[in-house]
Amino acid sequence: ADSTVYQASTTAPVNIAVVKYWGKRDPKLNLPTNSSLSVTLSQSDLRTHTTAACSSTFGSDDSLLLNGSPQDVSGARTQACFRELRSLRAALEAADPSLPKLSTLTLKIVSENNFPTAAGLASSAAGFAALVRAIADLYQLPATKTELSKIARQGSGSACRSLFGGYVAWDMGSAADGSDSQAVEIAPASHWPNMRALILVASAEKKGVSSTAGMQTTVATSELFQRRAEIVVPKHMEQMIKAVKDKDFELFGKVTMMESNSFHATCLDTFPPIFYLNDTSRAAIRVVEAINEKAGKIIAAYTFDAGPNCVIYFEEEHMAEVAGAIKSVLGSVEGWEGKGEEVKTSDAAHL
Ligand code: PMV
The missing domain is CATH 3.30.70.890 (GHMP kinase, C-terminal domain)
Structure with a gap:
């Protein structure tokens, strides 16, 4: 049997909204009552670093360690992210049987924030963005940032905006299934460098x-x-x-x-x-x-x-x-x- 440990690492920055998201029209899918817009901060200042790994040697339960402490991954939001990413990987595996079957392996996620998590500095935004990006990289998904933003959104609404740098809008969308409630770049940070x-x-x-x-x-x-x-x-x-x-x-x-x-x-x-x-x-x-x-x-x-x-x-x-x-x-x-x-x-x- 394949005992390889597959892994990928990434970082995601914190974003601070200048037009605020406040209100859900669908709490299950994290669909907002209004659009919002944020500025992404520099990665070198406030960010989450995340490594996602999967292996047949990891036992049966997916796990997440944040700054060294085990986190509960059984919540609906984390589960929604895992489920969506696994199903995208499963589709790749179905189309190409030569790919390793990562979608069925146990996930081990390790995250570190370089800022105090308790200080209320949008840690969930950087956290879910990094989690989604790390698993997407582990699974080698061809998804765009906007596509991944719809998955991160289900972890924490504001997380969808942390997939991009610079000035980012989250379009509230109108579809009941959330398929158009996603992040789009308004301008890169380089547009307004000062x-x-x-x-x-x-x-x-x-x-x-x-x-x-x-x-x-x-x-x-x-x-x-x-x-x-x-x-x-x-x-x-x-x-x-x-x-x-x-x-x-x-x-x-x-x-x-x-x-x-x-x-x-x-x-x-x-x-x-x-x-x-x-x-x-x-x-x-x-x-x-x-x-x-x-x-x-x-x-x-x-x-x-x-x-x-x-x-x-x-x-x-x-x-x-x-x-x-x-x-x-x-x-x-x-x-x-x-x-x-x-x-x-x-x-x-x-x-
Ligand atoms: O993503 P959440 O559920 O933590 O909500 C964030 C809400 C605000 O930070 C107050 C506003 C925003 O748009 O980020």
Whole structure:
């Protein structure tokens, strides 16, 4: 019998949404209630490295080790990713009987994040993107990034956007089976090479309400959410795509901030309310406002996901004004750790 250990390794970067995904129209397939758009961060800064292996010597249970700790792979989302990738491999094997039958072998996945998983920095996005890409490489699937994005989406919605570098849209699609709910590249990172992101990690450790639970309650109870999904987000998507194409930072920044505010407003309008922003987050918002006021235009933009951590986008030429103000003001504000780390956006070159 074949006792070979087959394996493949890859990395996937973190992405931070500037038009937010919040709400599922189909929780099983992770189909969203609105489209979204993100900026992928540089692989050298925040990323997941994943090795996928399979062998007849691995016993009967698929396994996943994250930063050295065994994870539960029996959940529907991980199972959906394994199932879809195995069936694509099985189709290749059926078409070419000379291929080794990897689709029937036990999978062993080993992942490492180079950033704190608990800090709520979109770890599931990089995690599922790397998992899907590593298994697709192991199985030598001819699938495109957009095709793989539909599988990663079933692991974690935002993961579909981490298959690409640069500026990435997730089209919500309209098909009931999710066949058109996928990620597409709007522009590579090289299109806007002076874009920078500053990540401020608040010392608060774990997110209070998971994104899945939060979204479900928002969809079920918030009336503001209806307006957001139907009117606000479609407008923001259009403006954001234009801002990226034109490299118009003022528009990019304005939409980024209004989007974050709109998302957190629907969280507050959820019943019972969800509070992701805290006093520390609000201090960061005020610093960005002061920076823009002093500059007389928008040169910095804040955004927050399902937690208090802040990401500030700006252009390289404003580094001194932006980073300087953040460090001098927030350095003395209780709750901020590390006073921010600058991260470049870049192409996910080897994805
Ligand atoms: O992919 P999830 O289920 O962890 O949801 C992510 C939700 C936000 O980060 C708040 C927004 C987004 O589009 O990434």
